[in-house]
Amino acid sequence: MIELTKVSKVFPGPVTALDEVDLSIPAGQIHGIVGRSGAGKSTLIRCLTGLDRATSGSIEVGGVDMGSAKGSALAGARRQIGMVSQNVNLLDSRTAEKNIAHPLKIAGAKPADIAARVDELLELVGLTERRKNYPAQLSGGQQQRVGIARALATNAPVLLCDEPTSALDTATTRQILELIRRVRDRLGVTVLIITHEMSVVREVCDSVTLLAEGRVERTGPILDVIGDAGSPLAKELIPMPSSGTSRDGETLLEIMTAEGASRPDVTEIFALLRQEGIEATIEAGTIETISGRQIGRLHLRPKRPQDDIAAALQLLRSKGIYAQPLGDAEGETA
């Protein structure tokens, strides 16, 4: 549904904001784009929505080339993407239902069709009772719901959400993410979420892309990314509570759940360690549910620092369990 091929954007300076970005998002996916400030996320959105042109490369949304479209073709291409952002920007002087109807009116839809679509969308976002309320009479989460309904009004096949929950509290964030999932399930839209919140990616995304300095550092289905357990993105998706640091001559072990296991099995991990003569204590640990799988991450401290842990590490790895001396992992910065 969304295909980016070698997309670069160079600003005068020169500043390379996007550097040969390749991205392929199939229809019906919820895809997260994460990256630190300055990674190129806003530039990517502007190029995707046709607000800015890439310096090179091609961007296709639903088969339409956003780069070469001009005039009415560009306007048509832009209608392929419904946009929701942190600042909902509803029209204050109009009720919830009139805000949702607004893009349909602009598109020249018939009054009866507008009424039917607005009813359907109000029901979808759970605001039928609030249809006559003005934005000032709605909570932040309810305003965001109106924003989502408005973005979907003209049947855009792609919903682009730019930091959709940054201004919301945890409970409201969860409701909005549930709504995004419902929208995808019911309407089959493809959803792109730009966010700096890993919790959003964990909770709702099927796949994720990490941008760094304008380049795609990692992209793929969430479970594949987590399967690459030593990678910085996997570690950010499963953050650890503070852990001890290794003292002189001691090694801490970092362990992550076995591939394919639906839940972590700590007993198995300790049994395997013991098989190689290693006794250990848990220094820190966490469990996150991602795509319906519980993923565990553990930091262990061997009781006898002088023990050789190489054979134990090998045994754990042979069972598909990620195991690494802490500090040795690729990309480890702690």
Ligand SMILES: Nc1ncnc2c1ncn2[C@@H]1O[C@H](COP(=O)(O)OP(=O)(O)OP(=O)(O)O)[C@@H](O)[C@H]1O
């Ligand atoms: N119009 C511009 N002219 C020159 N440089 C720009 C312009 N717009 C963005 N940049 C540069 O391009 C790079 C990517 O910026 P961009 O705003 O896309 O990052 P971002 O990931 O969206 O950051 P944030 O999360 O802070 O919004 C940065 O180095 C930025 O300074």
